[in-house]
Amino acid sequence: MAAYLFNQRQNGDFSWTAENIDGFDRMIVNSDNDFSENQINLYGADTLSAFMEKQGWYSSVFQTGQATQTTSYSLQLLLKDLAKGTGPFKNKSDRTKLLNLMGKQNYRTGIPVGAAEADAGTTVQDKVGFLDDVNNDAGIVTLPNGQRYILVIMTNGHKQSNLSGFPRIATITKNIQKIVYGADAGTKVIDYSK
Incomplete structure (x- = not known):
């Protein structure tokens, strides 16, 4: 949704009114759905999905009367554009606004x-999604040395409900970060089952 609105703003078809700022901020920080649902009603699910397809992301994100859908690969591509400031994220002030909000979202x-447990001082700018037994997290992770990576973890089932899958996401994150970026990365086998 942020990518589409940024693109609309670049085209002169969206502006940062007080109402839009409030709704956008709540959408990112609190994961509130009212603002995004209003935007879907305003622009139309088909228009939004066509925009996503044009970006090379998952093309059926928005469907009238259904929950939003995506893939981990699509989120990875979106975050890559966000991290690089390309595509709909070319406007530096909009990009900075989004990254700042992602850095202080509530969940x-x-x-x-997980990233902080793997390496203290690691920062994350992420956006979560959750509904029923689905818990998803997608973010840009910055290590204390400035190195960055993108991580997307999507979970469902496993008898999780509400936010109960997020500790599992933290464990997965910690293990991935230690394996790929830890002091012993690539030098020996580490037992993460403990």
């Missing part, structure tokens, strides 16, 4: 906790 028990 921090997934990727942010």
